[in-house]
Amino acid sequence: MGRYILRRILTLIPILFVVSVVVFLILRMAKGDPAMAYLRMSNIPPTEQALAEARIELGLDKPVAVQYADWFMKALRLDFGRSYVTGRPVLEEIMHYLPATLALAGAGLLLTMAVSVPFGVLAAMGKDRLPDHLMRAFSFVGVSMPNFWLGLLLVYLFSVKLGWLPPMGRGGAGHMLMPVVTLSFMSIAINVRFLRAGLLEHIRSRSVLFARARGVSEGRITWIHVMRNAMIPVVTSMGMHLGEMLGGAVIVENIFSWPGVGRFAVQAVFNRDYPTLQCFILMMTVIFVLCNLCVDILYAFIDPRIRLAGEQR
Amino acid sequence: MSTALLQKNTVRLSLVLLVIVGAVAVFAPWLGLPDPEEVNLAEKLAPSGPGHLLGTDHLGRDVLARLVFGARTSIGSVFAILLLIALFSTLAGSVAGFVGGAVDSVIMRICDIFLTFPTLILAMFFVGILGTGLTNVILAIFLTHWAWYARIVRGIALSLKSREYILAAKVAGTRGFSLVARHILPAMAPQVLVLATLDIGHMMLHVAGLSFLGLGVQPPMPEWGVMIGDARQFIWTEPQLMLYPGLAIFIVVMAFNLLGDGLRDALDRSGMLEERVR
Numbered sequence: 001m002g003r004y005i006l007r008r009i010l011t012l013i014p015i016l017f018v019v020s021v022v023v024f025l026i027l028r029m030a031k032g033d034p035a036m037a038y039l040r041m042s043n044i045p046p047t048e049q050a051l052a053e054a055r056i057e058l059g060l061d062k063p064v065a066v067q068y069a070d071w072f073m074k075a076l077r078l079d080f081g082r083s084y085v086t087g088r089p090v091l092e093e094i095m096h097y098l099p100a101t102l103a104l105a106g107a108g109l110l111l112t113m114a115v116s117v118p119f120g121v122l123a124a125m126g127k128d129r130l131p132d133h134l135m136r137a138f139s140f141v142g143v144s145m146p147n148f149w150l151g152l153l154l155v156y157l158f159s160v161k162l163g164w165l166p167p168m169g170r171g172g173a174g175h176m177l178m179p180v181v182t183l184s185f186m187s188i189a190i191n192v193r194f195l196r197a198g199l200l201e202h203i204r205s206r207s208v209l210f211a212r213a214r215g216v217s218e219g220r221i222t223w224i225h226v227m228r229n230a231m232i233p234v235v236t237s238m239g240m241h242l243g244e245m246l247g248g249a250v251i252v253e254n255i256f257s258w259p260g261v262g263r264f265a266v267q268a269v270f271n272r273d274y275p276t277l278q279c280f281i282l283m284m285t286v287i288f289v290l291c292n293l294c295v296d297i298l299y300a301f302i303d304p305r306i307r308l309a310g311e312q313r
Numbered sequence: 314m315s316t317a318l319l320q321k322n323t324v325r326l327s328l329v330l331l332v333i334v335g336a337v338a339v340f341a342p343w344l345g346l347p348d349p350e351e352v353n354l355a356e357k358l359a360p361s362g363p364g365h366l367l368g369t370d371h372l373g374r375d376v377l378a379r380l381v382f383g384a385r386t387s388i389g390s391v392f393a394i395l396l397l398i399a400l401f402s403t404l405a406g407s408v409a410g411f412v413g414g415a416v417d418s419v420i421m422r423i424c425d426i427f428l429t430f431p432t433l434i435l436a437m438f439f440v441g442i443l444g445t446g447l448t449n450v451i452l453a454i455f456l457t458h459w460a461w462y463a464r465i466v467r468g469i470a471l472s473l474k475s476r477e478y479i480l481a482a483k484v485a486g487t488r489g490f491s492l493v494a495r496h497i498l499p500a501m502a503p504q505v506l507v508l509a510t511l512d513i514g515h516m517m518l519h520v521a522g523l524s525f526l527g528l529g530v531q532p533p534m535p536e537w538g539v540m541i542g543d544a545r546q547f548i549w550t551e552p553q554l555m556l557y558p559g560l561a562i563f564i565v566v567m568a569f570n571l572l573g574d575g576l577r578d579a580l581d582r583s584g585m586l587e588e589r590v591r
Contacts, residue, residue, distance in 0.1 A: 015429060018426055018429075019426065019429055019430070022426055026438070026439070026442055027442065029442055029443070030442045140571065141567070143570055144514060144566040144567035144570050145563055146521055146525075146541075146559060146562050146566070147518075147522070148522055148525045148538075149555070149559035149563065152544075152545065152559070155548060156548055156552050156555075160548060160552070242431075243432065243434075244433075246431045246433075246434055247431050247432060247434050248433070250433065250434070250437060250526070251522050251525065254526055255545075265437065265441075266526055266527075268441065269437065269440060269445070269528055272441070274441075274442075277438055277441045277442070280434075280438075281435065281438040284431055284434045285429060285430050285434070288429075288430070288434075
């Protein structure tokens with residue numbers, strides 16, 4: 001198991017390196033002159049001479065490979081440049097907004113698991129009966145519902161009509177409820193279908209038949225033989241849900257004025273604040289990749305075939 | 314048995330619905346609706362009535378007209394994305410699958426890189442770099458989705474490669490273009506089609522979401538996500554403004570999902586197009 005984890009961590013290094021190169025290259029496609037943006041930020045009138053000096057200062061006269069190397073060395077020291085708008089270090093800004101986003105995404109993931117597992121079990125146990133039909137309808141609604149619309153509907157119902165929940169901002173649990181439900185609605189719907197399909201597949205499997213033949217109790221069969229196998233796709237899908245939640249958080253934060261990094265990044269898009277955008281996408285991708293690593297390790301833990309396949313080599 | 318029948322009914326229902334929405338979108342200019350972009354502040358926030366069936370928005374524009382013309386933007390942009398993906402991913406995936414070797418590894422590594430990023434975040438980054446607007450959103454969604462299709466097409470290509478009828482066609486002297494056009498593409502098409510139908514809804518939500526944030530379609534052009542974004546500030550007084558476009562997105566996305574689901578059940582015997590999360 002230890003070797004498996006180590007090997008997986010080592011494969012992250014080239015992935016993250018390539019990701020940073022790709023992001024750097026995409027940034028070169030951007031319209032507009034970075035030197036011009038830099039001058040605007042520093043309130044220097046953009047004369048020809050000032051532009052030329054800024055280009056040298058920013059290293060824009062050097063070949064792209066050298067520029068990347070410079071950027072990389074700085075990034076190793078956690079220096080990702082300064083925001084074109086606020087002039088403050090980008091990393092500092094992002095770290096300021098990140099905890100709120102992680103709280104939202106984490107709560108969303110928890111809610112997804114807490115709701116979709118019982119729902120999925122319910123659907124599978126009541127196959128082709130009312131609970132199953134209800135769950136099926138629910139999951140179709142869930143995957144078709146635009147999350148920004150759902151958020152607004154919730155605000156209309158619970159803030160405008162009933163006045164139960166605050167429509168925006170961050171504070172107590174009441175502030176958290178609507179954003180988290182909005183964020184996890186689609187993931188719950190997808191997970192219910194996943195788990196239902198998994199459970200039904202394993203109920204019919206030979207290992208379950210054999211367990212029954214050996215006289216294993218029904219409770220043990222359900223929870224150990226069926227559930228454990230059916231959880232595998234659910235666990236692997238968690239990493240993907242997280243990606244969806246990081247993206248969804250951008251929208252949800254905008255609806256509920258949640259002070260997270262997604263709302264900050266949308267402003268950066270409008271302001272063409274490239275250093276902020278660059279740091280934002282790198283940060284989100286690192287979080288995404290790390291969480292998928294955790295999921296893979298968890299996966300190997302549940303399913304011995306995975307880690308054994310690695311160790312045989 | 315009853316579920317199978319129900320399934321057929323949902324497929325039929327969603328098809329009828331999509332044909333109606335599609336026809337309305339295509340023939341929108343000839344339906345005698347008011348100009349969806351015409352601002353008339355004297356009639357702003359009018360309730361529904363004979364002049365404006367669904368009332369007007371905060372700039373006095375006819376909501377029904379904006380909904381109908383919005384269908385053109387929302388559905389049209391998704392089809393543009395699908396066309397790009399169908400051309401590019403099918404090419405990349407089948408080249409990888411059929412040529413194999415180093416070409417295959419290079420294409421697949423490029424796919425891996427694209428799949429490393431969270432989709433919507435990468436799309437947002439592209440829009441940030443390319444600038445806001447419908448064309449750039451279409452490009453961004455294409456760039457963030459193609460790799461996944463290319464991978465699937467490669468899988469299909471690999472499974473076709475060793476099929477006996479393909480080998481037989483090769484032995485019989487069918488080569489190059491005619492092999493691809495007569496044997497390979499027809500075998501791939503149904504699977505790619507099912508896959509695309511299942512994904513249309515997802516893409517529509519992404520396009521509308523980016524437009525809702527103000528990153529996609531720019532006003533005054535009518536689009537459902539933009540309409541919801543516009544209606545946000547009137548949630549306390551005019552909630553119907555956000556109700557109509559949201560319902561429109563929801564119903565069309567649902568219809569595409571039901572259709573895709575039914576098609577998969579009907580066509581996918583190989584289990585290649587299993588459910589997935591994105």
